[in-house]
Amino acid sequence: MKTIFRLLPLLFLGLLACHQPGPNVEPSPGTGGGTPTEVGKPIGAVTTKIIGAAGGYLSTPDGKLTLTFPAGALTTDTPVTIQPVENKAINGLGIGYEFGPDGTKFAKPVTFTYHYEANELLGTTPQAMALASQNAQGIWVMERFVKVDPATRTITGKLDHFSWWSIITLFHMTPEAGVVGPGQSLKLRVTQAAELPDMLTSTNVDDLPLLAELSVKATKNALIKEISLNGNSKWSDLLNPANPNGYLGYDASGKEAVIEYFAPARIPEQNPVAVSVTLALPSKAQFMLVSNISVMRENSFTVKGTTFDDV
Numbered sequence: 018m019k020t021i022f023r024l025l026p027l028l029f030l031g032l033l034a035c036h037q038p039g040p041n042v043e044p045s046p047g048t049g050g051g052t053p054t055e056v057g058k059p060i061g062a063v064t065t066k067i068i069g070a071a072g073g074y075l076s077t078p079d080g081k082l083t084l085t086f087p088a089g090a091l092t093t094d095t096p097v098t099i100q101p102v103e104n105k106a107i108n109g110l111g112i113g114y115e116f117g118p119d120g121t122k123f124a125k126p127v128t129f130t131y132h133y134e135a136n137e138l139l140g141t142t143p144q145a146m147a148l149a150s151q152n153a154q155g156i157w158v159m160e161r162f163v164k165v166d167p168a169t170r171t172i173t174g175k176l177d178h179f180s181w182w183s184i185i186t187l188f189h190m191t192p193e194a195g196v197v198g199p200g201q202s203l204k205l206r207v208t209q210a211a212e213l214p215d216m217l218t219s220t221n222v223d224d225l226p227l228l229a230e231l232s233v234k235a236t237k238n239a240l241i242k243e244i245s246l247n248g249n250s251k252w253s254d255l256l257n258p259a260n261p262n263g264y265l266g267y268d269a270s271g272k273e274a275v276i277e278y279f280a281p282a283r284i285p286e287q288n289p290v291a292v293s294v295t296l297a298l299p300s301k302a303q304f305m306l307v308s309n310i311s312v313m314r315e316n317s318f319t320v321k322g323t324t325f326d327d328v
Contacts, residue, residue, distance in 0.1 A: 051230025053155030056181065057103030057113050069094040077101065082114060084176075085128040092124065106149060106157050106183035107231040108210040111137045116179040126175035129163075131184060133170050140193030141186040143167065144304035148174040149231060151181040157231040159185065159211060185210055188236060190294060190306040196313055197280045202266075205276040205308050207236040207294055235273025242297035244276060247290055262290050263312070280312045288312055 066075040072088040075097050082099065095118065104113035111133060129148070143165035149157045163174035163184070172184060190207050197203045210231045243250050247262050255265045262285045266277040278292055289311040297303050 050232060051156035051158065052107065052232035054105045054107060054151070054157065056151070056155065057105045059100055059102050059115075060112075061101035064099045066097055067094050068097050075099060081112065081132050083130045084116070085130065086123075087125045087127075090123040090125040090127055091121075095121065102181070104183055106151065106185050107233055108141075108186045108189045108208070109149075109183045110141065110146065110186055111184055113181065113183050115181050116176070119179060121179040123177055126177050129174045129176050129182070131172045133172060133184075135170075140190045140308060141188065141306060142304045143172075144302070145186045145188045145306070146172070147185055147187055149183050149185045150178075151183070157183070157185065157210075159187075159229040159231060185231065187211060188296060188304075188306060190308050192308060194289070194309045194311075196311045197278070198315060199280055199284065199312060200282050202277050202279045203310060205278065205292060205294075207241070207274045207276075207296075207306060209234050209236045236296070238274050240296050240298065241274050241294060242303065243293075243295040245293045245295075246278075247287055248293070261285055262287060265292070278310055280310075284312050284314070 062078070064075060064077050066073070068075065068086050068091060070089060070092055072086045072090060074083055074085045076083040077099055084097070084099065086097075098115075098117040100115040100117070102113040102115055104111065106113065111131065146163065146165065147159045148161050148163050149159045151157050161175055163172050165172050176182070188207060188209050190205055192203070192205070195203045210233065211229045244255065244265065244267060246255055246260075246265055249255070249262075254260055258264050258279070261281055261283070263278055263280045266279065268275040268277070274294070276292060276294065278290070289309040291307055291309055293305050293307045295303060295305045
């Protein structure tokens with residue numbers, strides 16, 4: 018049976034990793050081929066609250082994450098816990114979380130709401146994000162769609178069980194930001210976290226779990242629709258060594274997309290420069306990844322947007 022992976026036009030962001038999954042965590046079924054990762058160490062205090070059949074909510078002290086339980090999600094009074102952890106998820110973004118009691122399943126989905134910062138999306142875009150859990154074998158499984166609200170900077174999804182969870186990005190450009198000297202170069206790579214034979218779109222966070230196991234994969238050149246430098250996608254300019262903003266090299270000979278930025282001999286007027294990659298998926302969905310590269314001399318530093326040279 019052909020497995021269909023689905024990508025949301027507005028999807029999800031970044032959380033999860035954890036200490037070693039306990040024996041009570043039920044492995045999530047997947048499509049095979051996932052790459053296990055280490056589990057993240059705790060990075061904050063555990064938050065605990067008793068929630069019963071009437072429902073309720075639990076938030077972390079910093080307000081970044083809230084779990085909302087509808088009436089009937091739990092059948093008995095349960096000590097619900099949230100443990101922030103290092104995020105070891107493949108293409109993981111933001112903070113990771115371990116939710117307990119481990120392996121708890123819900124009669125009704127629990128709503129997961131994450132408040133993100135703009136810097137947590139460097140190298141990706143809300144349209145490329147998904148919600149994933151880590152199973153007992155250490156493999157991350159893309160679970161469900163999420164909704165991203167840029168106005169409130171929130172990501173909302175649904176959980177049907179407790180485990181170790183993270184917001185991940187299906188596509189990621191690295192480095193998200195970089196520094197090069199005049200006349201130097203920097204290579205950029207676009208990777209993806211799952212095979213995408215068919216890409217459907219949905220805005221329904223209640224859709225059935227996707228159950229796509231994650232592993233780091235090179236993004237195929239066929240998905241690259243456009244490359245631009247500071248918004249200019251004209252190849253005659255992008256490949257011109259005399260371009261005052263620098264120029265680009267593009268290696269299309271292999272299976273992965275490798276873009277190399279060559280800095281000009283002088284500091285460009287628009288600094289940092291923005292290298293953008295537009296991906297066109299089989300579903301006809303499109304989105305853009307951006308890497309911001311600063312061109313700086315060796316003895317330079319920047320304070321509040323002002324660069325001081327040779328200090």
